[in-house]
Amino acid sequence: xxVKTHWYARPFPNNWEFYSTCEEGNNIDIAIKNDENTAKxxxxxxxxxxxxxxxxxxxxxxSNLQKMRQPLQKLSVECEAIQNETLPxxxxxxxxxxxxxxENINIERVAYCVQLSFxxxxxxxxxxxxxxxxxxxxxxxxEKEIDIWDPENKISNKLQNWLQAMSKKAxxxxxxxxxxxxxxxxxxxxxxxxxxxxxxxxxRSKINFDHENIFDSLYLDVSNSFSILNLKExxxxxxxxxxxxxxxxxISSLENSDDLNALDLNFSEIRHVYETNVFGIIETxxxxxxxxxxxxxxxxxxxxxxxxERDSYLNASYRMSKRTVTQFAKQxxxxxxxxxxxxxxxxxxxxxxxxxxxxxxxxxxxxxxxQIGELFSxxxxxxxxxxxxxxxxxxxxxxxxxxxx
Ligand SMILES: NC(=O)c1ccc[n+]([C@@H]2O[C@H](COP(=O)([O-])OP(=O)(O)OC[C@H]3O[C@@H](n4cnc5c(N)ncnc54)[C@H](OP(=O)(O)O)[C@@H]3O)[C@@H](O)[C@H]2O)c1
Numbered sequence: 001x002x003v004k005t006h007w008y009a010r011p012f013p014n015n016w017e018f019y020s021t022c023e024e025g026n027n028i029d030i031a032i033k034n035d036e037n038t039a040k041x042x043x044x045x046x047x048x049x050x051x052x053x054x055x056x057x058x059x060x061x062x063s064n065l066q067k068m069r070q071p072l073q074k075l076s077v078e079c080e081a082i083q084n085e086t087l088p089x090x091x092x093x094x095x096x097x098x099x100x101x102x103e104n105i106n107i108e109r110v111a112y113c114v115q116l117s118f119x120x121x122x123x124x125x126x127x128x129x130x131x132x133x134x135x136x137x138x139x140x141x142x143e144k145e146i147d148i149w150d151p152e153n154k155i156s157n158k159l160q161n162w163l164q165a166m167s168k169k170a171x172x173x174x175x176x177x178x179x180x181x182x183x184x185x186x187x188x189x190x191x192x193x194x195x196x197x198x199x200x201x202x203x204r205s206k207i208n209f210d211h212e213n214i215f216d217s218l219y220l221d222v223s224n225s226f227s228i229l230n231l232k233e234x235x236x237x238x239x240x241x242x243x244x245x246x247x248x249x250x251i252s253s254l255e256n257s258d259d260l261n262a263l264d265l266n267f268s269e270i271r272h273v274y275e276t277n278v279f280g281i282i283e284t285x286x287x288x289x290x291x292x293x294x295x296x297x298x299x300x301x302x303x304x305x306x307x308x309e310r311d312s313y314l315n316a317s318y319r320m321s322k323r324t325v326t327q328f329a330k331q332x333x334x335x336x337x338x339x340x341x342x343x344x345x346x347x348x349x350x351x352x353x354x355x356x357x358x359x360x361x362x363x364x365x366x367x368x369x370x371q372i373g374e375l376f377s378x379x380x381x382x383x384x385x386x387x388x389x390x391x392x393x394x395x396x397x398x399x400x401x402x403x404x405x
Contacts, residue, residue: 014034015033015040016031028048029042029043046081046083046091050081052124053096053122053128054078054079056123057117060116060122061077065105065113068113071102072101074100074102076099078096078099081094091128092133096135096136098114101141107146107151110141110146115149118137119221155234156237158216162215170197172195172378173244174240175192175243175244175245175376176200176235176244177200178246178280179250180207180248181204181206181217184369185201185248185249188246188373191372193213193214194373195373195376218231222247222276222283223279225283228287236291242292242293242296244297244299245292246301247299248301260317261313261314261316270317274317289341297343297385298332298344302325304349305319306322307391328347329346330391333345333346334389344385347390349391353365387403391403
């Protein structure tokens with residue numbers, strides 16, 4: 001992809017005016033007012049970015065609705081951005097409003113197309129989001145505002161019925177598990193249901209657990225702050241209060257990066273791993289505090305690979321991320337205690353487990369989940385309150401979860 005921008009070489013005072021060429025297609029004009037009294041004749045550079053983002057997501061919506069043979073008549077996407085006060089004035093927030101018109105258009109399908117574009121396909125919004133801008137999508141279909149994640153309130157209605165049923169069938173309370181589409185997270189969701197929890201599994205890809213104590217998996221990408229806030233708001237609207245939040249979502253390194261070591265690391269590798277393993281955990285903890293019950297627990301899945309006794313030059317970004325998680329649990333627990341929040345925060349090591357992340361793991365996901373089930377079983381839960389802030393490891397010999405010193 002290659003574009004070239006040329007100055008029109010017009011004398012001052014005029015707009016500062018440019019035209020931009022691309023490899024194929026018409027030129028576009030770009031202009032910036034150089035004094036209050038001149039009329040602006042074209043979008044400024046940042047407006048071009050917003051126009052590009054609106055066009056990029058519009059392509060996804062139009063193409064997918066056409067493939068679904070939906071009677072789309074009109075589509076507009078408005079992007080309203082707020083910039084930082086200080087230089088460089090980057091976007092800090094953006095409201096992206098999709099307005100869709102079509103007689104008899106299927107609302108669920110429209111919402112699904114917006115979801116897909118926003119979470120998967122739209123490269124421009126993903127780039128802007130990665131720069132730290134908080135993007136909020138809003139959908140209006142035939143002049144009515146629609147919840148993108150629950151367009152016909154089916155999930156809310158189902159959740160309400162399930163919550164009611166679970167109040168009698170889940171003596172251990174409600175647990176939400178992140179990254180439960182596979183590996184330890186999926187096995188843990190099943191095990192916690194056996195331990196008498198009502199489980200809300202969350203993931204980026206939908207999976208079916210087929211167990212009455214496990215609700216449908218809800219969408220959560222922990223590397224996306226909108227996704228975290230949106231899920232918390234949805235659960236809050238439905239009066240969900242959690243007894244346990246297990247933050248399990250994690251990655252080892254960028255695909256194809258071949259486990260870079262400390263002296264080979266670059267920004268994108270570090271950012272990629274930290275966005276999920278560290279920032280995702282910190283942001284989820286901050287946002288989800290609001291829906292935690294009194295005397296509840298936030299448990300962070302860390303790893304002994306982040307502990308000093310396992311130091312090695314290999315897998316630097318992963319080790320550093322897990323060391324940070326363990327320290328964050330300590331810091332957060334100390335603050336929670338100081339402020340009498342009645343939330344215990346711990347981190348723990350799930351064992352060396354054979355999964356996509358660790359194909360050479362020594363134990364099965366079922367074995368790891370069964371040990372984790374012990375840790376959070378009603379009979380042991382008081383030990384966690386005592387271990388606030390600690391990093392816990394399973395002691396195979398004594399069959400106990402012990403703090404690592
Ligand atoms: N396996 C081990 O030996 C071992 C040892 C110590 C610690 N751990 C930790 O245990 C946790 C689970 O690991 P695992 O071995 O089960 O790995 P896994 O099989 O690769 O599963 C990782 C899970 O995290 C999810 N995930 C990744 N990025 C996410 C994001 N941005 N938002 C939401 N979910 C995301 C994945 O979901 P998608 O389907 O969306 O990708 C998947 O469900 C990780 O935190 C890992 O660091 C594992």
